Amino acid sequence: xxxxxxxxxxxxxxxxxxxxxxxxxxxxxxxxxxxxxxxxxxxxxxxxxxxxxxxxxxxxxxxxxxxxxxxxxxxxxxxxxxxxxxxxxxxxxxxxxxxxxxxxxxxxxxxxxxxxxxxxxxxxxxxxxxxxxxxxxxxxxxxxxxxxxxxxxxxxxxxxxxxxxxxxxxxxxxxxxxxxxxxxxxxxxxxxxxxxxxxxxxxxxxxxxxxxxxxxxxxxxxxxxxxxxxxxxxxxxxxxxxxxxxxxxxxxxxxxxxxxxxxxxxxxxxxxxxxxxxxxxxxxxxxxxxxxxxxxxxxxxxxxxxxxxxxxxxxxxxxxxxxxxxxxxxxxxxxxxxxxxxxxxxxxxxxxxxxxxxxxxxxxxxxxxxxxxxxxxxxxxxxxxxxxxxxxxxxxxxxxxxxxxxxxxxxxxxxxxxxxxxxxxxxxxxxxxxxxxxxxxxxxxxxxxxxxxxxx
Ligand SMILES: [Cu+2]
Numbered sequence: 001x002x003x004x005x006x007x008x009x010x011x012x013x014x015x016x017x018x019x020x021x022x023x024x025x026x027x028x029x030x031x032x033x034x035x036x037x038x039x040x041x042x043x044x045x046x047x048x049x050x051x052x053x054x055x056x057x058x059x060x061x062x063x064x065x066x067x068x069x070x071x072x073x074x075x076x077x078x079x080x081x082x083x084x085x086x087x088x089x090x091x092x093x094x095x096x097x098x099x100x101x102x103x104x105x106x107x108x109x110x111x112x113x114x115x116x117x118x119x120x121x122x123x124x125x126x127x128x129x130x131x132x133x134x135x136x137x138x139x140x141x142x143x144x145x146x147x148x149x150x151x152x153x154x155x156x157x158x159x160x161x162x163x164x165x166x167x168x169x170x171x172x173x174x175x176x177x178x179x180x181x182x183x184x185x186x187x188x189x190x191x192x193x194x195x196x197x198x199x200x201x202x203x204x205x206x207x208x209x210x211x212x213x214x215x216x217x218x219x220x221x222x223x224x225x226x227x228x229x230x231x232x233x234x235x236x237x238x239x240x241x242x243x244x245x246x247x248x249x250x251x252x253x254x255x256x257x258x259x260x261x262x263x264x265x266x267x268x269x270x271x272x273x274x275x276x277x278x279x280x281x282x283x284x285x286x287x288x289x290x291x292x293x294x295x296x297x298x299x300x301x302x303x304x305x306x307x308x309x310x311x312x313x314x315x316x317x318x319x320x321x322x323x324x325x326x327x328x329x330x331x332x333x334x335x336x337x338x339x340x341x342x343x344x345x346x347x348x349x350x351x352x353x354x355x356x357x358x359x360x361x362x363x364x365x366x367x368x369x370x371x372x373x374x375x376x377x378x379x380x381x382x383x384x385x386x387x388x389x390x391x392x393x394x395x396x397x398x399x400x401x402x403x404x405x406x407x408x409x410x411x412x413x414x415x416x417x418x419x420x421x422x423x424x425x426x427x428x429x430x431x432x433x434x435x436x437x438x439x440x441x442x443x444x445x446x447x448x449x450x451x452x453x454x455x456x
Contacts, residue, residue: 028072029114032060032085034129034141035078042193046172051140052079059162059218060127060143062199067122067147073115075107079136082106085115086130086396087145088257089240089413091311092117094433097396098130102434102452106131121309122149123240124160124214124259134442135178138167138189138220144199146214147240153263153303156209160199161276163215163254165191165222179446185331185356187389188221188443196226196276196287205266205274206295210303212236213262217254220442223390223416227251227284230274230292233264234303241399241411242306251279255392255416257440263303268292312428314401314408320378320426323371325393327417327439329357329448332388338363340448355448357387357439363448370437373429375456380426381437385417391444392416397435397455400425414440432456 037056038048054060065071077083084107086098096115100106107113125145129136144160152158167175167189183189205211211231217224227250234246239259252260268274269292276288329335329350337346338358350356355363360370373379380403385391394414402409403424417423438450 030061030063030071030073031055031076032073032127032143033076033078034083039140041166041195042168042172049166049168049172049174051174052136053140054143058140059197060141062144062146062160063127064146064148065119067119067149069119071117071119073117075113075115077107077109077111080109081132081136082108083129083131083136083141084113085127087115087117087125087127089123089125089259089399090117090145091120091398091431094397094431094435097433097435099396099436100131102436119147121240121311122147122306123237123242123309124216124261125240126216126218126257126259128218134189134220134446137218137442138178139174142218144214144216149307151307153212153306154210155212155263157202158212158214159201160214160216162197162199163217163219163224163226164195164197165219165224166193166195167191168193179354184354184443184447188441190222191219194222194224194278194287198288201290204291204293206293207266207268207270208296208299209266210300211264211266213264214259215252215254215262216259217256219256221256223253223255225251225253225279226287227277227279228262228264228275229277230266230268230272231264232267233262235260235262236303236306237261238410239399239412239414241311242308243410244308245305246303253416255390255414255440256442257392257394257414258416265299266292266295270294311399311411312430314378314426314428317378317380317403317426320380321373322380322382324360324382324384325437326360327357327383327385327387327391327449328361329363330387330389330444333386338448339366340364342367350448357444357447357449359437359449359451362451364450365452369434369454370451371453373453373455375429375432377429378426379429380424382422382424383417384422385419388419390416390418391449392440393437394440395427395435395437397431397433398427398429400427429455
C-alpha cells in the first residue's frame with residue numbers, strides 16, 4: 001500500500017476548500033442525490049478519484065438548519081446498489097432512522113425516499129449511508145448536518161472540519177477490498193490518506209479572531225487524534241450536545257463518527273500560523289495550515305456554555321435496569337463460539353459466515369431484541385471490551401451518559417472503548433421504536449458487532 005506524501009496532504013487540503021457544498025434548509029425540500037462522481041482528493045499530479053457521493057461532492061452538501069425546524073430531505077438513489085441515509089446523532093422518529101430492512105425499505109437504484117426530520121437539538125451532526133456502509137461510506141456517501149442554536153455564541157468564523165481516511169491505490173483510486181478478512185478481524189479498514197476538509201475557510205486568519213470549529217470524524221475505522229497550534233480555546237460540545245461547562249482544549253481524540261465543537265481564539269503572532277495536526281504517536285503531521293495576519297490587540301472574554309438541548313439529564317440510576325454488553329471476538333481474542341442467525345456456531349463456522357465479532361455472544365442481529373425497554377425506563381449499559389482492539393459503540397435514537405463516581409458524563413451517541421476497558425453508560429429510553437446498537441468501526445459492524453433493542 002502506498003503512503004502518500006506529506007506534501008500531497010498539504011496541497012490537497014487547500015484544494016478541498018473550493019468544494020461548493022452548502023444548502024440551507026428551512027421547511028422546503030432539499031435533494032441529496034447519491035451518485036458516482038470524480039473528486040480531486042489528492043495532489044493534481046494524481047488523477048481525480050472516482051467516488052460515490054451526495055450531489056457531486058465529498059463531503060456531500062452541508063445541510064444547515066435552525067433548531068426547531070423541520071428538515072425535509074429527498075434521497076435520490078443514483079448508484080447501482082440499494083441505499084438509505086442515517087442521521088447520525090439526531091433523535092429522530094424511528095421510521096426516519098435510515099436502517100434498511102429494519103426501519104425502512106432499502107431505496108433501490110433509481111428510487112427516491114423522503115426523510116422528514118424534526119430538529120429537536122442544536123449541534124454538530126452528520127448524515128451517511130447506512131446500507132453496506134463499510135463500502136458506501138468509504139466511497140464518500142456522507143456529509144455534515146449542522147443545526148444552529150437560536151442564540152449561537154458570537155464568533156468570527158463557524159467552520160465545519162470533516163476528517164476522513166481513504167485507502168487509495170497508486171493511481172489515487174479507492175481500493176475496493178472492502179471485505180478484506182484481515183481488516184474485518186483486526187482494527188478495520190484503515191486508509192493511507194488522511195485529510196481534513198474545512199468548509200468555506202478564509203485564506204488566512206487574524207490574530208485574536210474567534211473560530212468555532214465543528215470536527216466530525218467520518219472515517220469508517222480510523223481513530224483521529226488531532227490538535228491545533230496557534231490557537232487557545234475550549235471544547236464546548238461533544239457529539240452535538242453542549243457541555244455544561246466548556247473544557248480547556250487539548251488533543252482531541254475522535255473515534256469514528258464522534259464529533260466535537262471547539263471555540264478557539266487565534267493566539268499566533270502576525271506572520272505565524274494556525275495548524276491542524278494529526279497527532280500520530282509523538283510525530284504528528286500537518287493536515288492544514290493557515291497564515292496569521294495582524295488583527296485585534298486584545299482577546300475576547302472566555303465563552304459561556306452553549307444553551308442546553310431539550311434532552312433529559314440523568315440525576316440517578318438508583319432504579320435503573322443494568323444490562324451487560326460484552327464485546328468479544330476479533331483476532332487474538334481466543335473466542336471459541338458464538339450465536340449467529342439463531343444457531344450456535346464454532347469460531348471457524350462464524351468466520352465462514354464472515355462473522356468475526358460478537359456482542360454478548362451473538363454475531364450480527366439477534367432474532368429477538370437484545371433487550372426491551374419500557375418507555376421512560378432508565379437503562380444502564382455495562383459495556384466491557386473483551387477484545388484486543390478499540391471499539392466505537394454507537395446507539396441510535398437516543399444519547400447516553402457515562403455513569404461516573406461523581407455524577408454523569410456528557411450526552412454522547414458514540415463512545416470509544418479501549419481494549420479491556422469497562423464503562424457504564426446510562427440513558428432514558430424515551431424514543432419509541434427499534435434501535436441499533438453497534439460498533440461504528442464499520443468493518444467490525446459488518447463482521448458481527450451489531451445488535452438492536454426495542455423501546456416501548
Ligand atoms: Cu469495533
